[in-house]
Amino acid sequence: MSEVSVRMLACGMPLIVEQMQGVRSVGITWLLPAGSASDPEDRQGLSAMWSELLLRGAGEHDSRAQADALDKLGLSRSADTSTHHLRLSFTLLGDRLLHALPAMVDMARRPRMDDSAIEPTRDLAIQSIQSLADDPQERAVLCLRERHNAPPLNRSGMGTIEGLNAITREDLVSGWERRARPVGSILAIAGDIALAGGADALATHLDKLLVQWNGAAPEITTGSSPTRGTYHHITDQSAQVQVVLMHDAPPEPSPDSRLERIVASVLSGGMAARLFSEVREKRALCYSVSESYAADRDVGRCMAYVGTTAERAQESLDVLLAELQRVNTPAGAITQAELDRSLIGIKSGLIMSGESTGARAAALAGDQFRIGRPRTLEEIAARYAGITLNDVNGYLDRRTLGEVTIVTLGQSKLKRPAAV
Numbered sequence: 001m002s003e004v005s006v007r008m009l010a011c012g013m014p015l016i017v018e019q020m021q022g023v024r025s026v027g028i029t030w031l032l033p034a035g036s037a038s039d040p041e042d043r044q045g046l047s048a049m050w051s052e053l054l055l056r057g058a059g060e061h062d063s064r065a066q067a068d069a070l071d072k073l074g075l076s077r078s079a080d081t082s083t084h085h086l087r088l089s090f091t092l093l094g095d096r097l098l099h100a101l102p103a104m105v106d107m108a109r110r111p112r113m114d115d116s117a118i119e120p121t122r123d124l125a126i127q128s129i130q131s132l133a134d135d136p137q138e139r140a141v142l143c144l145r146e147r148h149n150a151p152p153l154n155r156s157g158m159g160t161i162e163g164l165n166a167i168t169r170e171d172l173v174s175g176w177e178r179r180a181r182p183v184g185s186i187l188a189i190a191g192d193i194a195l196a197g198g199a200d201a202l203a204t205h206l207d208k209l210l211v212q213w214n215g216a217a218p219e220i221t222t223g224s225s226p227t228r229g230t231y232h233h234i235t236d237q238s239a240q241v242q243v244v245l246m247h248d249a250p251p252e253p254s255p256d257s258r259l260e261r262i263v264a265s266v267l268s269g270g271m272a273a274r275l276f277s278e279v280r281e282k283r284a285l286c287y288s289v290s291e292s293y294a295a296d297r298d299v300g301r302c303m304a305y306v307g308t309t310a311e312r313a314q315e316s317l318d319v320l321l322a323e324l325q326r327v328n329t330p331a332g333a334i335t336q337a338e339l340d341r342s343l344i345g346i347k348s349g350l351i352m353s354g355e356s357t358g359a360r361a362a363a364l365a366g367d368q369f370r371i372g373r374p375r376t377l378e379e380i381a382a383r384y385a386g387i388t389l390n391d392v393n394g395y396l397d398r399r400t401l402g403e404v405t406i407v408t409l410g411q412s413k414l415k416r417p418a419a420v
Helices: 046-053 063-072 094-109 115-134 136-148 161-166 169-179 198-209 256-268 274-281 310-326 336-353 357-371 377-385 389-398
Strands: 003-008 014-019 025-032 076-081 086-093 186-191 231-235 240-249 286-295 300-309 405-410
Touching: 003 198, 014 198, 014 357, 025 094, 025 357, 046 076, 046 086, 046 115, 046 161, 046 169, 063 094, 086 094, 086 357, 094 198, 115 136, 115 161, 115 169, 136 231, 136 240, 136 300, 136 405, 186 357, 240 310, 256 274, 256 286, 256 300, 256 336, 256 377, 256 389, 274 286, 274 310, 286 310, 300 310, 310 405, 336 357, 336 377, 336 389
Parallel strands: 014 186, 231 405
Antiparallel strands: 003 014, 025 086, 025 186, 076 086, 240 300, 240 405, 286 300
């Protein structure tokens, strides 16, 4: 059985550590409160540029020297942006952890953001936005999130071309100084930490590296979405039609989150799932159909997708929505076989995630943010072990879709189903 330890560092940042048996690597996730929701309205794209610039020089090392130093440590690294955080991810051998920590700290504390790196970074960010022209499904999904979620939580994370073009080096440097603070940050380390001395030794080492780092990032104020619950069409000359819809669901701290995850698995957990059977197999309406559930600290969302042809688009939307609503009725009650398949899938996912140190570090940091504490795999598995069919169908008896936001992309607008 794994053991998770939490230490509060002197700077005010929680350090979460899990010793994993039978591995030699270490996975590290560092969440910094500098996600896309924190970008100023007229500088959307700051977080996107930061995620690239942190890998282009830090401390005494310029971009080339930093890359050489990290490669010598065998350090695999990446940076990406989510709504709330900029995430630094690292993987390396456990016996090199203490040697690598100074370089990791420099990336968060002392990014150079050299003039020579800014324009190439801006160009890459703009190219990412422009590449959406070749990805109609992603364009539809991003539009859906923008229309359903409350601002500024509805941003794509890519920024806007106008915002990216307006960003100066001063914006980047001063903005990072403002956002990259220990209170609101989370550091999680999972894997072979024995040679690093365990959680206490890591905390002591990090306290020395993070001395004089203090403060909290400014709070993010959310608004309301006037387009939630509406239908919107994006005209596109593609021969295919993208249909996406979203409705609210329980946030992660809610006891209902595990039940919602089972419902999502029943609807879209493989070739035996309801949506695949009803929308694709029985009616041959589409080439792809799915439903997913994502839960955060304060909100949860379910998103459903159908990719189809223009001739079958309207019926695909109608059947998709009908199936999403039917599961809340006695006629659509979940069966024992469906529950068993769902629990097997969830258990398999837990086992596979437990074999990756990087996945475990990301999960521990995510737990700390979403529910205020990390969980072991055994604890998560135990939450599902006692779930009965009555629990799931009892939840569905009181579950409603609420406001359903719909976006379609294709040559012709569809009719919004009368049921929503």
